[in-house]
Amino acid sequence: xxxxxxxxxxxxxGGDEHQTFLFDEVYLKNLPQGGKLLYIPVALRGHKLYxxxxxxxxxxxxxxxxxxxxxxxxxxLNNRKVSELENFDTIFIGGGNTWSLLKEIRESGxxxxxxxxxxxxxxxxxxxxGAIILSKKITSPxxxxxNWKDDSGLDLLGGYSVACHYNSNDGEEYAKWAPIICLxxxxxxxxxxxxxKIIGDKPGLQIAxxxxxxxxxxxxxxx
Numbered sequence: 001x002x003x004x005x006x007x008x009x010x011x012x013x014g015g016d017e018h019q020t021f022l023f024d025e026v027y028l029k030n031l032p033q034g035g036k037l038l039y040i041p042v043a044l045r046g047h048k049l050y051x052x053x054x055x056x057x058x059x060x061x062x063x064x065x066x067x068x069x070x071x072x073x074x075x076x077l078n079n080r081k082v083s084e085l086e087n088f089d090t091i092f093i094g095g096g097n098t099w100s101l102l103k104e105i106r107e108s109g110x111x112x113x114x115x116x117x118x119x120x121x122x123x124x125x126x127x128x129x130g131a132i133i134l135s136k137k138i139t140s141p142x143x144x145x146x147n148w149k150d151d152s153g154l155d156l157l158g159g160y161s162v163a164c165h166y167n168s169n170d171g172e173e174y175a176k177w178a179p180i181i182c183l184x185x186x187x188x189x190x191x192x193x194x195x196x197k198i199i200g201d202k203p204g205l206q207i208a209x210x211x212x213x214x215x216x217x218x219x220x221x222x223x
Contacts, residue, residue: 006118008192009156013200014095014128014164015185017060023188023199027125028064035089037061039073042104043096043129053094077108082116089122093130095164098140102133103148111154118156128164135161137177157191158223171205171212179208181215189215196221 010027012020031037041053049056054073061069072088074080085091091114093101105111118124126133132140135153139161153161163174166182174180181189187200197220198204204215215221 006156007121008123008190009118009134010123010125010188010190011131011134011157011162011181011183012125012127012164012188013131013166013183013185013204017056017063019186020127020188021063022186022201024060025064026190026199027123027188028061028066028069030123031066031069031089034068034070036070036072036087038085038088038091039071039094040077040091040130041073041094041096042075042077043094043098043101045075045096045100045104047096057092057094077104077110080108080110080113082113085113085117085121088117090125091117091122092125093127093133095128095130097145098129098132098138098142099144099148100146101129102138102153103146105133105154106150114154115156124156131162131164131183135177135180137161139163139174139177139180158194158196160191160196160223162189166204168203168205171207174205175207177207179206181206181221187215187217191223194223196223 044050134156136155138151161177161180163182182205184202186202190197198215206213
């Protein structure tokens, strides 16, 4: 299945609601009036910000004057059905620990539901860890405290992996995962219709085989 068979995927490099403002603005503008958003904050489970995460996302949405967006939060992914997702326009997978998120998504079977959703229903937004799990390979430096052995991501990005929280001194350490897109906290990428579009205030980096390309706001990558 190629990317043209799927709805858009939004990959945010990380950071707070002010750093990602430009990218989030595009994401929210593409939601219909009265759109329904499902928030998955489980990557923060055990973190001090876990309980306040839904309030943070609600404030982010309101910052873009989208009080019409309906939001629901799921913290239990077990025994979910595709039919439960049919009324949502988008799923927002938040940041936190990449390995614990991947383990929970895989073991609950929610990975299969995400594929059904992106094919048939709506868009997916991944922030930091939420973006990395959609990669071909997991590139996160997060501590693997859950001892998850498989570094395969959900592979929803046309064969690409993604690195988040990137700065210009980090590029070479990600070359082993090529092809890969490296995103700073102020920048995101939209994967849609066999292209990747870069949106943000700071340049990212594309590493493919032996080539390197600086990614500026508005740049495209063909899949």
